[in-house]
Amino acid sequence: MRDWYTSQELAGLPGLPGTVPGIRKVAARLEWESRKRLGTKAVEYPFSGLPAETQAALMARSIAEVETPVEAVPTKVPEQKAIATVVKGTSRLNDVQRAVMVARLCFIREIERMCVATSQNRAIDVLVKQARDGALSPYLTERLALANNKQTGDRTLSERSLKRWLSAYRTDGEAGLAPLRQRPNLTVPAWAKDFLRCYQRPTKPSVAASYAEFAQRYEGPMPSIHAVQRFLKKLSPEALQAGRMSPQELKALQPFRRRSTKNLFPGDVYTADGHKFDAEVINPLTGKPYRPEITTVLDVATRKVVGVSVGEAESAIGVLDALRDAVRECMFGIFYVDNGSGFANDTVREVVDRLGGTMTHSLPYNSQARGLSERGHQTIWVRAAKKLTSYIGADMDKHAGTRVHRIGRKELREGGKSRLLPAFGEFMSGVEHEIATYNATPHRGLAKIRDPETGVLRHMSPNEAWQAAIAEGWEPITAPGSLVESLMRPQVVRTTRRGEVAWAGSTYFLTDLTALHGQEIRIAYDVRDASQIWTFTLDGELIGAAQLDGNSSDYMPRTMVEMARDKRQQGQFKRAVDKLETLTGHRVEMIAPTTAPSANLSPEALEAARDYAVSLDQQRPKFEVPGDDVARYRAWVRLNQRKLAGEELTADEARWWERYPSHPDFVAMQEVFQQHAG
Known part of the structure; x- marks a missing residue:
C-alpha cells in the first residue's frame, strides 16, 4: 500500500465521486492536504485524509493484488537469541503442525504490512470482511483452510482468531502459532492385565483367539475387540511381544552396542564356533548320509578364517583340531567362544593356558555378542550348502527335498553311492575351496582400498587386511611345529596295569611301565594320531611313548x-x-595248470612272448598319487591291503607306500577315520 493517491486512482471508490473533477471538488471543499507527484503534473492526496470507506477499499484492493511469498517480504531481522529460541521451539513439530504454523504466519505478515498505513484493528476488520466475501488473494485463500485447522466446513476468519494468533506470535514467536499436538491416551485400562495374560504366551495366539478366551473369564465391563486392538497398537514392540518371545528373541527388538575392531591387530582375538552343515554328505566310514559339524576359527581383526575342522558333532577334539591350524598361522591373545560343550571343558582350557592365551566365554544365550562367527556361518557354510542338491535348510523346497532324500537313499541301497550326495573327499575339497574364496573376497567389515587393477574403491579382503597389517610393521608370531604338537596334546591321569595303560577303549604298552604297576601316571594323547600315547610321571617327567597294542602278537x-x-x-x-x-x-x-614255459617253444616264440610281455607292462596304468587328502589315505589303505595279501606292488607303488606314513597328513587322516570307526 502507498501513502498518497491521485484523483484518477481515487475516482469511483466507495465514499468518493466517480469522476476526477468530482474528486477535486470534494478535496477543495474538505481542504485535503495535497502535493504534486514528482515528474508529473498530477495532484495526489494522503491516505490518512480519505474517508473510512475509501481507506477500506484501498486496503482490500492492496490485499487482492499482493501475491508475494512470505519469505520475500523484508522483515526486521531478529536477534541471534530470538532465532535460537524459534529453532528450538519448532524443531519437534510434525509436518501438520509446521504447515499450520506457516499458514497462520502468512496472515500475521499481511497484518503487519497493512499496519504501516492503518491501525491493527482496521487491518483485521478488512481481512475478516475479505475472507467472508471471498475476496482474498489466491495466495491467502489457499492458506485459509489450513490456518483454521478445523475439521468442520467453516473456513472463514474471525477477529478473535487473528488477535489470538497475533498475541501468541508476539509471546512465543513462530512456535506459538503451531497447534497443540493431540497426545495419545496412554492410560492402561482395567482389563489390560487380564487380556495380556491370555495374549502374551509362547504359543503366540491371535488377537481374536485371545479375546475369545478373555471374554469367557473376564467379569468386568467387556471392551470391544476394536478397543483391544487400539490398545495393542499403543504398546511398544518389546512390551507387546513380552511373553510371546523368549528373552533371547526379544534382543532382536532391543538396541545394541556395536563393537569396533579398528584398534585390533591380527591374532589379538580369535573367535570360534561350531556349525552343523545344512547339507548331507556321505560318511567315509559308514557310507551313510550325515551332516558334518564344522568348527571355524576366525581372526576378529581381519575376519580371516585361520582354522577349520570337520567332525560328526561339536567336541573338544574338533575344537583342538581347528585350533591347531590357527596357531600355525599365528598365535592368539584371546580365544573368544561360547559356552558349548566343545569349548567349555578342561581339555580345551588347558591347551589354551599352555599356549599362553586367555579363553573368554560370551554370556549364555547371547549369540549377538558373537555376530562375527554367526555371520561367517551364513557367508561361508550356508552359501556352500545351497550349492549342493542335498541341501536341507529351512528354505529348501519341501517337495524337492523329499525327492532328493528318497532318490539318494535308493541309490545308496542299490549301488553304494549316489549322484545326489557328495562323497566325503568332494566335500573336503569344497571346504578348502570355500575358505580360500572367502579369504580372498572383499569384506564389508574391513577398511576400503583402491583396487590396483580396476581403480575402483572397494573393501579389503581378509587376506589383504592380514597383509596390510604386516606392511604396517606387525609380525605374526608363529609356533614351531614341534611346539604345537607338544602343546596340543591334552593330558589325563590313568592307572597302569602290568605295563599297560588303557585310554579311549584301547590298550597301550610300554616296557618301562612294568615297574609302575598299579600307580597313577599322566598320559598325553594326540587327537589326530591314536597309534601311540606319551606317558609321564605325576611330576611331569617323561617315561616314554606307549604303542597301541604294543604287547600283542598272533595267537598262534x-x-x-x-x-x-x-x-x-x-x-x-x-x-x-x-x-x-x-x-x-x-x-x-x-588238473592244475603249470606256469613253467614249454620246452618245445622255439627261440623266436620266446622272443615274441617277451615283446608281448613288455607291451602289456607298458599298457598297464601308471601309478599316480591322488591330489586329495582323503583319496591319498584310501589309496594307501588299498596298497597296504594288497601288500598284506602278498600281492606284488610296482616300484612306484612300493616307494610311495613306504614314504606316505611319515607325512603329517597321514596321521591326521588316520585319526579322522579312527574317530568315525569308533
Whole structure:
C-alpha cells in the first residue's frame, strides 16, 4: 500500500465521486492536504485524509493484488537469541503442525504490512470482511483452510482468531502459532492385565483367539475387540511381544552396542564356533548320509578364517583340531567362544593356558555378542550348502527335498553311492575351496582400498587386511611345529596295569611301565594320531611313548596258521571232488595248470612272448598319487591291503607306500577315520 493517491486512482471508490473533477471538488471543499507527484503534473492526496470507506477499499484492493511469498517480504531481522529460541521451539513439530504454523504466519505478515498505513484493528476488520466475501488473494485463500485447522466446513476468519494468533506470535514467536499436538491416551485400562495374560504366551495366539478366551473369564465391563486392538497398537514392540518371545528373541527388538575392531591387530582375538552343515554328505566310514559339524576359527581383526575342522558333532577334539591350524598361522591373545560343550571343558582350557592365551566365554544365550562367527556361518557354510542338491535348510523346497532324500537313499541301497550326495573327499575339497574364496573376497567389515587393477574403491579382503597389517610393521608370531604338537596334546591321569595303560577303549604298552604297576601316571594323547600315547610321571617327567597294542602278537605262530589253512583247503578240494563223483558217477581229476614255459617253444616264440610281455607292462596304468587328502589315505589303505595279501606292488607303488606314513597328513587322516570307526 502507498501513502498518497491521485484523483484518477481515487475516482469511483466507495465514499468518493466517480469522476476526477468530482474528486477535486470534494478535496477543495474538505481542504485535503495535497502535493504534486514528482515528474508529473498530477495532484495526489494522503491516505490518512480519505474517508473510512475509501481507506477500506484501498486496503482490500492492496490485499487482492499482493501475491508475494512470505519469505520475500523484508522483515526486521531478529536477534541471534530470538532465532535460537524459534529453532528450538519448532524443531519437534510434525509436518501438520509446521504447515499450520506457516499458514497462520502468512496472515500475521499481511497484518503487519497493512499496519504501516492503518491501525491493527482496521487491518483485521478488512481481512475478516475479505475472507467472508471471498475476496482474498489466491495466495491467502489457499492458506485459509489450513490456518483454521478445523475439521468442520467453516473456513472463514474471525477477529478473535487473528488477535489470538497475533498475541501468541508476539509471546512465543513462530512456535506459538503451531497447534497443540493431540497426545495419545496412554492410560492402561482395567482389563489390560487380564487380556495380556491370555495374549502374551509362547504359543503366540491371535488377537481374536485371545479375546475369545478373555471374554469367557473376564467379569468386568467387556471392551470391544476394536478397543483391544487400539490398545495393542499403543504398546511398544518389546512390551507387546513380552511373553510371546523368549528373552533371547526379544534382543532382536532391543538396541545394541556395536563393537569396533579398528584398534585390533591380527591374532589379538580369535573367535570360534561350531556349525552343523545344512547339507548331507556321505560318511567315509559308514557310507551313510550325515551332516558334518564344522568348527571355524576366525581372526576378529581381519575376519580371516585361520582354522577349520570337520567332525560328526561339536567336541573338544574338533575344537583342538581347528585350533591347531590357527596357531600355525599365528598365535592368539584371546580365544573368544561360547559356552558349548566343545569349548567349555578342561581339555580345551588347558591347551589354551599352555599356549599362553586367555579363553573368554560370551554370556549364555547371547549369540549377538558373537555376530562375527554367526555371520561367517551364513557367508561361508550356508552359501556352500545351497550349492549342493542335498541341501536341507529351512528354505529348501519341501517337495524337492523329499525327492532328493528318497532318490539318494535308493541309490545308496542299490549301488553304494549316489549322484545326489557328495562323497566325503568332494566335500573336503569344497571346504578348502570355500575358505580360500572367502579369504580372498572383499569384506564389508574391513577398511576400503583402491583396487590396483580396476581403480575402483572397494573393501579389503581378509587376506589383504592380514597383509596390510604386516606392511604396517606387525609380525605374526608363529609356533614351531614341534611346539604345537607338544602343546596340543591334552593330558589325563590313568592307572597302569602290568605295563599297560588303557585310554579311549584301547590298550597301550610300554616296557618301562612294568615297574609302575598299579600307580597313577599322566598320559598325553594326540587327537589326530591314536597309534601311540606319551606317558609321564605325576611330576611331569617323561617315561616314554606307549604303542597301541604294543604287547600283542598272533595267537598262534604264522607258519602253523598257514599250514592249517593249506590243510583245510586240501580237505575242501577232496570233499568237492567226492561230491562231484557221487553226482556224476564218473572219475573226476583236478588238473592244475603249470606256469613253467614249454620246452618245445622255439627261440623266436620266446622272443615274441617277451615283446608281448613288455607291451602289456607298458599298457598297464601308471601309478599316480591322488591330489586329495582323503583319496591319498584310501589309496594307501588299498596298497597296504594288497601288500598284506602278498600281492606284488610296482616300484612306484612300493616307494610311495613306504614314504606316505611319515607325512603329517597321514596321521591326521588316520585319526579322522579312527574317530568315525569308533
